[in-house]
Amino acid sequence: MSELLKRRFRDQIKVLFGREPSKPAAISPKAQEIHFYKRGNRDLIAEKLHARAHAEHKHKWRNRRWATLILVNLLFVVSFSFDVQLLEGALTASRFVGFHLIDLNSALQVMLAHKHVIRNLLIGTLTVAILWALLGGRTFCSWVCPYHLLAEWAEKLHLYLAKKKLVTDQSIRRELRTVFWVLFAVLAVVTGYTVFEAISPTGILSRALIYGPGLALLWVFALLVFEVFFSRRAWCRYVCPIGLTYGVVGIVSPLRIKYTLKDCFHEGDCRKVCLVPHVLDTVIKGRAVETEVPIGPDCTRCGLCVDTCPTGSLKFDVKGLSKLM
């Protein structure tokens, strides 16, 4: 990794905790060359208009992701209601054919509230930590979390209403998520009760699916209403500590989205569909520090940008694998 990418890597970790991405101080000569070539290039503008006119909407990754998300949650439901014993428990803690799997944030909350480390818990936590470190931490968010799917549908409604100028997205400072993470950790320690688990829409929804609905769903509904009428994807963007925990786990993940500067028209369609557009700052004209830039750890690997990009400049990538092949 070049010095410039290393600097960007460190910068992206700060972005994960809520800092706004900064303009790069230096750009590699090769990237500089491409940036220069693109500036005021009439051919490129014509090509761009052509590509835009012929762009077709793909939903390849979205469909795969929705199928995976529904399948995983269905597996929980089926395991209990038909007693298949394949994936027992709920998203907070489960057993996959006997192996303990424990949600990292739930495990953390329990350990902080209980103030003791339990061996079974540690084993399950480790398994999950390795899994998500490999797959990219926040992959959990968009590929597994049931609230993400509901929020995605609510987001569609929000965008529709926003287009009709009936609502506007009220953005909120992203540092808030880090503040909440600390706040919930402190609350768990002080009260000796897993406060976050009581309001986590992920846990509530997962349990409602498996064990039947309850009044706690009202809270989930309230969150969705807030997101539709007030602030786009507010819970996932500004509150959820699960996202931050998994984001940290996925910092070193080999699976990520990779940006290639060469073909990019810098139209920013990808940033418009993205849950975390601050990770895509590199696609802004003149920002890419190298010809190829990996996307940072706050990315949920949802693939919406990959589907949207008309030029294939954003792609799923496994670190090292492309070199091997």
Add this chain to the structure above:
Amino acid sequence: MSEDKPTSSATPAKPPLSKDRRQQARRRILRTILLTGGVVGAAASGFLPLVYAQKPRLRPPGALDEKDFLASCIKCGQCVQVCPVQAIKLADLIDGIGVGTPHIDARAQACDFSCDAVQCILACPTGSLTYHKPEFLKVRDGASLAAAPILKAKEKDPEPTLNLKERIGVARLVRPESCLAAKGKGFKGQARGADFDGHLRYMDVDRWKPIPVADHPYDIAECDLCVRECPVKNAISIETVFAPDGSKRKTPVVHEPCVGCGVCEMICPVEPACIVVEPREVWKA
């Protein structure tokens, strides 16, 4: 004045924000505070039920003391999944503190130990339900059982005991005046009526499969259902007691081996039940 002129020697200061931008920034901070308040308020509302639901709930066997239980339960419901009689339910928002934590409503469906091994403890990933309480956690006086409880169903097995060190509650005759045994009455019919869907293991019917209580009608001369169906040996018996006026009558008496499973409460044919389990209660000699 000279102060108004931009000085070329100093590093250029950030241009002041326009009025619009300043207003935007201020609104953004206000919204941030609003969302923080909202989420914290919602989180605090998790404690609200505590105000109106102080009633202690019966936790599954092997549960840690309430405070430790609430701290360590990860709310996954694996205990719910393994219970053969579906005695364990997860708490909803109005059931008091601990949304998603397991509890047992003994009157509706008690734990009859028909799993033989206390499977819920085995399933628990966090040790909220445990066979061996770790040393750093205190055992309350009277909570520990004098001896491992002997399961009547396994009495003839080489290992007849349950792996249970502490009781989850103690049964108590709360309405002796309506107890059929005390009145010297018998009982005929379905213990809890035809609509009751609670299950119980009847050894003479099926060793492994609990059946609906409604499918097992009784016809007994003197009611002793609580003693008859108690899964634990020597936990309860019908004794003859003398009233102050010298008259004798019979009454169920709870003994030390009672683990607080609640089968007596479930099977009691009187409405409301004469005998109930007091959750988290300890044995007082």
